[in-house]
Amino acid sequence: MKRIDAIIRPEKLQAVIKELRQINVSGFTVIPAQGRGQQKDLHGVYRGHTYDINLHSKIKLEIVVSNDFLQPTIQAIIGAAQTGRMGDGKIFVYDVEEAYNIRTGLVDETIDELNR
Amino acid sequence: MKRIDAIIRPEKLQAVIKELRQINVSGFTVIPAQGRGQQKDLHGVYRGHTYDINLHSKIKLEIVVSNDFLQPTIQAIIGAAQTGRMGDGKIFVYDVEEAYNIRTGLVDETIDELNR
């Protein structure tokens, strides 16, 4: 079981969700974030002072999938979120040791809808 | 040392916090999130168009505990956050390699208040 952290552009969120549903990944968590990478600073002006906007709005998606689903999910995200310009974001993969479903109190059976 | 990610209903936050305190887990971080799983979409209407609200408000709790505290913490969360209806949430467990306390600059000694 792996956890995927995908940091994407906010305007790509719905496209990514659509793509995830298509490959039957139906569980994920979305967190608004701000990020910084190679994308250039924007500059703002307020009351006669410039300032750097050194953080850009991003969306972080957290998705736990079974090992089999790892590559398809990553490809789906890249497919939907890529624009080719600085700031498209990153995907990081972590190992998950256990998963529980709070509703049942048991080990989670819904990852990739294994029960299907 | 393990990290627990618990995604719960917002209205259960205070109950979970209470329960955590009871078992002496006093450190955690709370992040507002939106999620999607088996819980059905809500539908909204705006200006004559329906739209799916395909994300539900959730709270993500991040808790780092020592291995001994792992199971009690998980049980405490499930106990406090369960309603039995779709959308109760998930718990994921990860391995933590190191922990530092910024205040002291040293390896953290406060996990589960080990120093007690």
Place this chain on the structure above:
Amino acid sequence: MKRIDAIIRPEKLQAVIKELRQINVSGFTVIPAQGRGQQKDLHGVYRGHTYDINLHSKIKLEIVVSNDFLQPTIQAIIGAAQTGRMGDGKIFVYDVEEAYNIRTGLVDETIDELNR
């Protein structure tokens, strides 16, 4: 490749970012959070009722770095975020299995600007 989660005081964010840039760590993600640890509760009053503010505003920084950069990054954060008072925050370290760059669709080459 490691992932660093640093939970810091909001007012220290810009100082930490500055420090990170100095050591050439240029990619990170920032998430507003609320946390609870050893820092005491604040008390509020609303309409004749006291209430505990048992969560304090924090900022969570997520930084993925190569193994070589791990210690310098941790030291940089501690250096910039420490005040010595309760509530300074924590740093947790996790293992990262893979990293992709959405813009290129390939394995990420920008961690610590390895390509430099």
Place this chain on the structure above:
Amino acid sequence: MTTSVALNTIWVVLTAALVLFMEGGFSLLEAGLVRTKNAVNVTMKIFADLTFGALAFYLVGVHLLFGHDALHILGFGRVIGPSNLSLAAFTLFQIGFAIAATSIISGAVAERMKFSAYIVIVILTCSFIYPISSHWIWGSGGWLGRLGMEDFAGSTAIHTLGGFMALALAFVIGPRKNRFNADGSVNVFAPSNIPLASAGAFILWFGWFGFNAGSTLDAHSAVLGTIALNTFLAAAAGGASAIVVSVMKFRTADPSMTINGSLAGLVAITAGCAYVASWSAILIGLTAGALVIWATGWVDKLRVDDPVGAVAVHGVNGVFGTLAVGLFDEKQGLLTTGHVHLLLVQLLGTFIVALWGFVSAIGIGTLLKRTIGIRVSEDSEDEGMDIIAHGIPAYNELERFSEGSQIGFGYLDNMFMERQKDVQNSLDG
């Protein structure tokens, strides 16, 4: 048109506009004090007042209030207004008063009342309940007016009535989920937006000049300036004493208590603004500002859940303000002249109207409970009424919506039936 009528007409039109603008004040105040997930709903309730309530009063209520008197209890037929004033302007001003009374209720039942139930309450209040009791005081031949009751701009007619209806309905509908613990202790529900609430308070304060001074219905009134000054001084004094008391009691200058203190001063001076001296206005305001803090505690002790403090502000201070005329009236007040008669009449009047409001609201509330239902389901309450009843949350930062489908115009299509089922399902499980 004579200059005198012209002058009165523009005066009343402008003050009526101020009174009607107060609805915006109610809306912002409530939207700021409830939780985020119900901010749209309270706003929509004010729109219900401005639409259904206003039409109900215009079509039915105004006749019961200002029609030809029958048995000193009820008016009927053609509206009788002041002779040297456009009847239309008079009617407009009275609409503003009627919907102010019903707006008081909206705050106390916030976050849990069905929108349909609220609309029924508004229509009944504006058609019957408010006009009838106000006829007693203000109608030509009304029995309380004949007894000599003095309620210049409606501490009793509007605020006592609205406040006690609010109390009754908040009682019938029950507290918000998790508001009270088993041991009677109170969970604090954080107000969503204090600057919005204070914007509402400023609009209310502004509109109140129209409310009180406009009630002269006559620009030539010799006390018009005094009324406006008294109104302001009572509000200032109410806010000041609320700040002082809240610092003393709570060690905090509580913003919602400060707002409610000012409003309490305004409510309390409403009956007497034309009859009392300015120093009395200050005393009335000071008392009201302290009273509202205690009254908020009493309401909590009754385990009645009033999210915005409507009962404490309007109900308790409506009563107090009415009695204060009996104490401070320049010509017949107990403290100013030693006469007790007026005070007794005031007591009778405000008691009767409080009772009338309370009992009829209990009646309506019980009836609604047995018929269309008065309270949303527990799941809807959790989810918040904004999305359930109005299709949209109040604040939308994240661009989170997926593709929409335009609803077929001209007929109720299948999708809607499905949608309803879905909502039902999502609520049920």
Place this chain on the structure above:
Amino acid sequence: MTTSVALNTIWVVLTAALVLFMEGGFSLLEAGLVRTKNAVNVTMKIFADLTFGALAFYLVGVHLLFGHDALHILGFGRVIGPSNLSLAAFTLFQIGFAIAATSIISGAVAERMKFSAYIVIVILTCSFIYPISSHWIWGSGGWLGRLGMEDFAGSTAIHTLGGFMALALAFVIGPRKNRFNADGSVNVFAPSNIPLASAGAFILWFGWFGFNAGSTLDAHSAVLGTIALNTFLAAAAGGASAIVVSVMKFRTADPSMTINGSLAGLVAITAGCAYVASWSAILIGLTAGALVIWATGWVDKLRVDDPVGAVAVHGVNGVFGTLAVGLFDEKQGLLTTGHVHLLLVQLLGTFIVALWGFVSAIGIGTLLKRTIGIRVSEDSEDEGMDIIAHGIPAYNELERFSEGSQIGFGYLDNMFMERQKDVQNSLDG
């Protein structure tokens, strides 16, 4: 100064203040209905109306409108105002009207129009387009006025004109990115802040008393009170029918439709407020409140993207309101008296003005497109206009700014040149 002139002057100054306050209403309404990233920009457009627009009208437009008539088509020279009124007060009131017309446009082109292009549009609208067509109706000797057209406070002169200019410009500029899918279906863009939008609606409603009743320009007008009452009743009826229709069609009491229903009622009664009976005002309002919901659907079907519904509220209901005078006028209405002449004149008038607005806006829009450009770049649209054009987002919770550098005062220094390049770069890649 005679009492009569004094009375008229304070009446017009106070109502002018109300009309100008409506700009605040437009601003909040739009800031609440657009997406967060453009909330500052719509606010700044209203400031453009209040500054550039007002000065353009004062320096140029008012003469074309109220100057000496030439060929029944245009005024020129000294402004001719009512005899028993301060000319300055008259001018102030007319400024409020002119910028109301242009404010209508701002909502329809929100979230994508260049700020510079908008300023050009405002200046041209206030200098020429609005004054010319309004001269036809209101100018001494204007040809539509001579035909007997009745447009008391400007359903046609202001709302039809503004609404059809809005339609044309929304069409020329094209929809917001991702608004329509290839199959014509609509993506819902969530409004950022409904309580803010409703605050705007309350201010507009409040100001409309000044708009309509102030248009008497005479405090002695016998119908002044009726105008105010009709205005209110139409708004109440518009909101009521919008709630009912939206519940029937959408199974939801849609807040934005409720707001627009009330505004539609106000727009529709604007032409006839002085000429129709109160029951007609209610009927007009009820119709307007339903019409605005259908009209919103029509605009969507045309694939014109109007973020706030300006075309449906002002354009469609401006036309309807003008025709409604032909139907309900107490003296010459088709339904009230059986005469058809007025209705035909109204139809001609509102059609001509709609055409004039539409065609000239298409012209200006096309011209802008070919010259300075009318639409921001795609990247700027993604980023939001607040940061791109105004340097700052609307809401800033996080203390996220880094050190700033003060801009050299007195000259344009290098840093700025660089900054521009940076912005350019960051936009380009």
Place this chain on the structure above:
Amino acid sequence: MTTSVALNTIWVVLTAALVLFMEGGFSLLEAGLVRTKNAVNVTMKIFADLTFGALAFYLVGVHLLFGHDALHILGFGRVIGPSNLSLAAFTLFQIGFAIAATSIISGAVAERMKFSAYIVIVILTCSFIYPISSHWIWGSGGWLGRLGMEDFAGSTAIHTLGGFMALALAFVIGPRKNRFNADGSVNVFAPSNIPLASAGAFILWFGWFGFNAGSTLDAHSAVLGTIALNTFLAAAAGGASAIVVSVMKFRTADPSMTINGSLAGLVAITAGCAYVASWSAILIGLTAGALVIWATGWVDKLRVDDPVGAVAVHGVNGVFGTLAVGLFDEKQGLLTTGHVHLLLVQLLGTFIVALWGFVSAIGIGTLLKRTIGIRVSEDSEDEGMDIIAHGIPAYNELERFSEGSQIGFGYLDNMFMERQKDVQNSLDG
């Protein structure tokens, strides 16, 4: 009551309501421009103006200002108002003026002043400082008035005074933590809510019609309409030139500068609105809108931290507006008639009042510093004053509160003592 008195009285009551409504404008403007964590606090400071300030002026200040003259320096005893106007209405209007002066200060010391210290400042300003210097200009027999100083609605009496008191107190209290770097560069603190700030600006603009035109205190004034028009034109011109200058200097149409440009135009025309021609009003506005941008830079260079720009808007433009009368007065202006006398008197007057304000504010500030303290602790400043002084943050989205405990009513119980200790501890470590 004669028609003339009636007309004057409703005029002054309505414009007083507008002036008092401006407090809401100040509150929203400041709440929008400060950081989120202090939005409640600035709102509460406006409530302090409206309560403690208003009462202080009513009980003490008004007598010093409009009482019987003593030595051309001070009034005492019964208030002398215009003969054909209700004295109560006059008093109400003057309260609005007094608290406007003190509200100017609130913005400049935002985010760091102790609430208790602010209340002391408000009371002293409304009781003594403002009434005394205003007596010189407006009191019967005041020495500046006798010299022929012209300050129609208070560019000097209110804005110069308030602006220079603001400067002094912002100087005494020191900048917000981290505002200035060691090298003098400025860190930008993002304004929390621009739409809220602009709502405040619209309310201020609206209220200013009451401020200036209401200052006639006489509805029969022949220049009343001109005053209103001049007021508007200067605001429009101020906003326009602020947009142009900010685009030229900063390559950005800065919303806060646009707002402040309009307000600067209003401040600058306040002295001369009754004395200058409309084209002069436009020139004055254009200058003010540019001046405010430069002045903002000067204040930064002085390392005085003025979060809302009060010194630049009110202080600098109060001085400029007063001098502008000397230049543009229709009868004695330097540019219009070649006479230099008035200009010199204006210069003297505004200089003296600026000095008076500055020196007395330095005095009060220093005194406060030595006694109850003027500034919150560093930890409180970090945490934000909303939670520390008022118990509640401005915006509460998350339902994050735990169980509350009702505070014992009727006595200060132990829990509170503990609570205070806790707060202390949490602040200390």
